[in-house]
Amino acid sequence: MNGSGEITEFRAAQYLRMSTEHQQHSTHNQSDKIREYAGKRGIEIIKTCADDGKSGLSIGGRAVLQQLIADAESGAADFNVILVYGVSRWGRFQEADETPQYEYICKRAGINVAYCAEQFENDGSPVSTIVKGFKRAMAGEYSRELSVKVFAGQCRLMELGFRQGGAAGFGLRRVLVNERGEIKGELKRGEHKSVQTDRVILMPGPDEEVA
Template sequence: MPSSPRHRVGPVVRLCAAQYIRMSTDHQEYSPVFQRQAVAEYARAHHVRIVSDYEDAGISGLKFRQRPALVQLLLDVENPKRKFNKVLVFDVSRWGPFQDVDEAAFYEYACRRAGVEVIYVASLSQMPAVRGGFNRSMQRFDEIAQPVCRSLVFFEDVR
């Protein structure tokens, strides 16, 4: 019996992402190379293709206007012809920190409103159980816990 031709059901969803890299002068351990490697590993493991790159190197995260790559990324997110539907960031501290703790959440919401998901590849907030309304609380927890964990590892290594 001849087999029937195979037809695709529904649209093909392409997983394309932009990556946002930020290196401040006070977090030297998170070099752009290190962040790119972590983002690339995540992308490979989740079958995501990186199609756009934004980098603010040696820039403090405190003021939005002083981060031209993030400004451009958010402008591109609003463009209906953008080539990505996700933004991959090493962790929430690379996306923020801002003077107002809700500012990072506002920019993430602007992405989500435009249909673009922000994914922190090295963050607890990417666990499915903490998505949704609880997500921002977990991100804030990450902002506080990550420096503490780094300090504990440092002191353990010094012993």
């Protein structure tokens, strides 16, 4: 309800993001929580915008979020709320000032950003501002720690002789092995492992190539 006593219609765009390492935050799970949040508050979701398999470290490559913000800036948005699962789904930006910058652009255009799975309302109160700032910092720190752990894990697997990606060189072929080191078969171009515990090694290819 606005200041004149008229009922204000809330029309929302739900923004979903799933990074490759965060399967528990699948777009389906995010959407379920967002729709529950919207239903309790009488918010109509008129569009769904999703960045699938995109890192939250920067806005680069996240064309959908870029378009949402561009629509807000230009006045082309047909919604007045953006519903997001949580602070980390909006982004795990390494620069602390980057996250509030995009949210402020939306707010300045009269579009509120709501974090549906968080334990606070994004209402601009001192408490929400403090909690949100802490959540943003933790999201960025998680990404930094994860990068270090992933790099260390990849180095360890390389030391054990496992391939970490990329096409095999001439005279070589990528071969899939299970956790016991047993060969499961050759991987063709464009094929990847589907079982987490499987590994990829390089083996000699056709004799004419090896020669």
